[in-house]
Amino acid sequence: MISLEYVPVGKQKMQEWYGHPPVNIVNGKLAPDLEWWKKYMVRITLPFRLELDYAPKTYMVRPYVNKHIGPALVDAFEEILDFYGVGEIEHFHLNLSSGIYKRKFQRGANDTLSLHSYGAAIDYLPNFGKWGEKSRIPHVVHVAFEERGFMNYPHTDGFHWQGARGV
Numbered sequence: 001m002i003s004l005e006y007v008p009v010g011k012q013k014m015q016e017w018y019g020h021p022p023v024n025i026v027n028g029k030l031a032p033d034l035e036w037w038k039k040y041m042v043r044i045t046l047p048f049r050l051e052l053d054y055a056p057k058t059y060m061v062r063p064y065v066n067k068h069i070g071p072a073l074v075d076a077f078e079e080i081l082d083f084y085g086v087g088e089i090e091h092f093h094l095n096l097s098s099g100i101y102k103r104k105f106q107r108g109a110n111d112t113l114s115l116h117s118y119g120a121a122i123d124y125l126p127n128f129g130k131w132g133e134k135s136r137i138p139h140v141v142h143v144a145f146e147e148r149g150f151m152n153y154p155h156t157d158g159f160h161w162q163g164a165r166g167v
């Protein structure tokens, strides 16, 4: 099994590990930072394609992620694929994602960036519990992420998995 090499705890350790893209607001929007991107973001190949829940028929196959979560993330999806197989993954709608990299602040914050801004979080299976609901994601899926060091908030944000704690 390939786990996260290191799971930072707290904002400062998280920023040291995943890099800290500066908060640049251009025309009211968070602008990407190319220097940070080049240093930290890599492309991974997922073992099965994920469909974007907000853009049906749009698939994510080789997404960019922070280099520090890439190997563990691919390995978690390998385990899910081994357990279900492609047919069941499609049948049970275990292929929906709301994405990985997004420049945005944390919910309700205007100065703290979301872990998605670091490429260090994935939103997977929003169809098994929206934000604010208790998550209904299958146990096998939960364990595949949790045993590799990812964490979520099963009572409020079960589809969000991040490679850091206390942030």
Ligand SMILES: [Zn+2]
Pocket (backbone or CB within 6 Å): 116, 121, 122, 123, 159, 160, 161
């Ligand atoms: Zn999320």
